[in-house]
Amino acid sequence: MKTYHSGITRRDFVRRTLTAAGAAATAGNSALMLSDSAKLTAAEPKEKPVTDPNAFLIVDTHQHLWDVSKFTLAWHKEAPKLAKSHVMSDYFAATRGLNVTKTVYMEVDVDPGQQVKEAEYVLDLCQRDDNPMVAAVISGRPADHDTFKNYISKYKDTPQIKGVRQVLHGDGTPAGFCLAPTFVKSVQLLGDLGKSFDLCMRSGELLDGEKLVAQCPKTRFIVDHCGNMSVQDLDEKHRAVWMTGMKALAQRSNVICKISGIIASAKPDSWKPADLEPNIRFTLETFGIDRCIFASDWPVCTLTAPLKDWVDALKSIVRDRSSADQRKLFHDNAVKFYGLKNKAWKAKT
Numbered sequence: 001m002k003t004y005h006s007g008i009t010r011r012d013f014v015r016r017t018l019t020a021a022g023a024a025a026t027a028g029n030s031a032l033m034l035s036d037s038a039k040l041t042a043a044e045p046k047e048k049p050v051t052d053p054n055a056f057l058i059v060d061t062h063q064h065l066w067d068v069s070k071f072t073l074a075w076h077k078e079a080p081k082l083a084k085s086h087v088m089s090d091y092f093a094a095t096r097g098l099n100v101t102k103t104v105y106m107e108v109d110v111d112p113g114q115q116v117k118e119a120e121y122v123l124d125l126c127q128r129d130d131n132p133m134v135a136a137v138i139s140g141r142p143a144d145h146d147t148f149k150n151y152i153s154k155y156k157d158t159p160q161i162k163g164v165r166q167v168l169h170g171d172g173t174p175a176g177f178c179l180a181p182t183f184v185k186s187v188q189l190l191g192d193l194g195k196s197f198d199l200c201m202r203s204g205e206l207l208d209g210e211k212l213v214a215q216c217p218k219t220r221f222i223v224d225h226c227g228n229m230s231v232q233d234l235d236e237k238h239r240a241v242w243m244t245g246m247k248a249l250a251q252r253s254n255v256i257c258k259i260s261g262i263i264a265s266a267k268p269d270s271w272k273p274a275d276l277e278p279n280i281r282f283t284l285e286t287f288g289i290d291r292c293i294f295a296s297d298w299p300v301c302t303l304t305a306p307l308k309d310w311v312d313a314l315k316s317i318v319r320d321r322s323s324a325d326q327r328k329l330f331h332d333n334a335v336k337f338y339g340l341k342n343k344a345w346k347a348k349t
C-alpha cells in the first residue's frame, strides 16, 4: 500500500485527516487582513459579550455536510464509518449546548460533475434562517483553468461563497501539483475575485503551499488542520519538515491557519488533550493568536471523538490564555477574516 512522507498509508491518511472530505501580517504581527465587507461588519454588536468561558460563542469555520442521496463521494469507500448522510439535523445534535452561532461550510470532495450542485445546495442553506451556516468554501479544480474560470466567476458577486478548496493530499495530487502554471493562475484569479484558497496538504509538502502563496499575493489562504501533522507521528525529521513549512507559511502575510483536524489523527480509544497540545501550541505560537481560527472538521472529527470532546480539549489547552484571546480563536477572528454577517438564527442551549 502506498505510503506518504511520514510513513503512513493512504488509508490511514484518509482516516486521519479526512480533510480528504476535509490574513494578515508577518508572523508575530497580528492584524488580520480584512475584506472591505469585513471592515464594515466586524464589530457587529448584536451578540452578547462573553464573560463565562463555558458560554463562548463559537464560529465553526469548517463544517462538512453530505447527503448521500444527492451526492457521490468516492472517498467514502476508504472511510466507511463516514459513508452515510450527515445533514444539518445531525450537526444540531452534535453541537447542542456549544453555542455555535455561525458556521462556514467546507466542500466535501464531491464528484467534479456535482460541484455546481454542491454550491447551490449550501447556498440555499446559507440563505435560510433555520440553521447557523452563513458562508461556504466550495469545491474547485484550479488546474483546469478555463473550466475553473467559468465556474468560479459565476460566484464573484455571491458574498456567501468565500473561497475554494481542492484537497491536495490525495493520490491524484502528487507533490508539486499546486505549482502547475494553470493552477497558480486560477488561484491568482481567486484573489482578483476576493475569494480565498484553503491549503489542505501533506505535512511534508507545505513548502509547495508557500511557493503557491508567493505567486498569489492578492489571494488569502487558510492552512487547514494545523498543517496536517499527525499527533501520533513523533519522528523528529517529519516534525522538523512540518515545522519548517508552517514557519514559511506564517511568514506570508496573506495566510492564516485553522486549529482543527488533528483530533482525527489521535488514537480513537485512548487519546487525551495532552496528545494534541504540542501541535496546537506550535501552530498558535507560529501564526500568533490573531491568525488562528477554530474549526470542528465535523463529522470527520468523529472518527476519534464527538465534536464536543474536541471543543472541550481545545478549551482546556488554551485555558490559561486571556478570555480575549480565547474569543479571538473561537469566534472573533473568523468573523473578521470572512466578514461573517449575523442572520436570524439562534443556537439552542
Ligand SMILES: [Zn+2]
Pocket (backbone or CB within 6 Å): 018, 019, 020, 021, 022, 062, 064, 106, 297, 300
Ligand atoms: Zn474536513
